[in-house]
Amino acid sequence: MEHATYLIIAYMAIWGGLAGYLLWLSNCQRRTARQLELLCAQLETHLKTSPRDVNALLSLGDAYLNSRRAMEAFRLFQRTLDIEPGNVHALSDLGSLYQQIGQYDKALDSYRRAFESRPDHTGSLLNMALIYSRHKGENVRALELLQQFLNSNPEPQLVATAKQEIARIRQVMQAANSPASPAPAGRD
Numbered sequence: 001m002e003h004a005t006y007l008i009i010a011y012m013a014i015w016g017g018l019a020g021y022l023l024w025l026s027n028c029q030r031r032t033a034r035q036l037e038l039l040c041a042q043l044e045t046h047l048k049t050s051p052r053d054v055n056a057l058l059s060l061g062d063a064y065l066n067s068r069r070a071m072e073a074f075r076l077f078q079r080t081l082d083i084e085p086g087n088v089h090a091l092s093d094l095g096s097l098y099q100q101i102g103q104y105d106k107a108l109d110s111y112r113r114a115f116e117s118r119p120d121h122t123g124s125l126l127n128m129a130l131i132y133s134r135h136k137g138e139n140v141r142a143l144e145l146l147q148q149f150l151n152s153n154p155e156p157q158l159v160a161t162a163k164q165e166i167a168r169i170r171q172v173m174q175a176a177n178s179p180a181s182p183a184p185a186g187r188d
């Protein structure tokens with residue numbers, strides 16, 4: 001047996017069988033194209049016998065995203081929501097997909113639903129704020145959401161993003177409120 005096969009068996013034992021192993025594998029940050037193909041094939045096979053396995057649907061959706069197969073990922077996240085309407089993972093990933101194609105109202109709705117389903121999912125607040133500030137021109141609403149985000153004890157790596165966005169919004173708002181530069185004197 002190859003070394004990789006032993007590792008797969010070991011991870012299956014640790015993570016509770018095939019579904020656990022596949023979930024672990026889908027969460028690995030660094031995957032080669034071949035590993036992604038293998039993961040997708042395994043998850044697709046698993047879903048033929050367990051079509052309502054939410055973890056497998058989400059894992060395959062994430063694998064499709066990593067393989068640049070956005071439409072297939074979109075369908076899987078929708079299927080997940082048919083099974084679990086408030087699934088934060090599916091809602092958040094759908095929000096990202098909508099945001100990438102410029103469907104900002106749908107993205108906002110997905111992020112809002114994710115946050116309502118799980119108020120500790122503060123990434124949804126940050127994503128909504130970025131859409132409001134950068135794509136909808138609603139800086140006041142964006143600042144409200146960013147403040148709510150910062151007050152919620154967010155993940156440390158996201159705090160810097162929020163603070164940078166607040167500074168950018170304030171700069172934009174200040175520039176919009178400053179009087180126009182005087183016109184140069186004309187030559188008569």
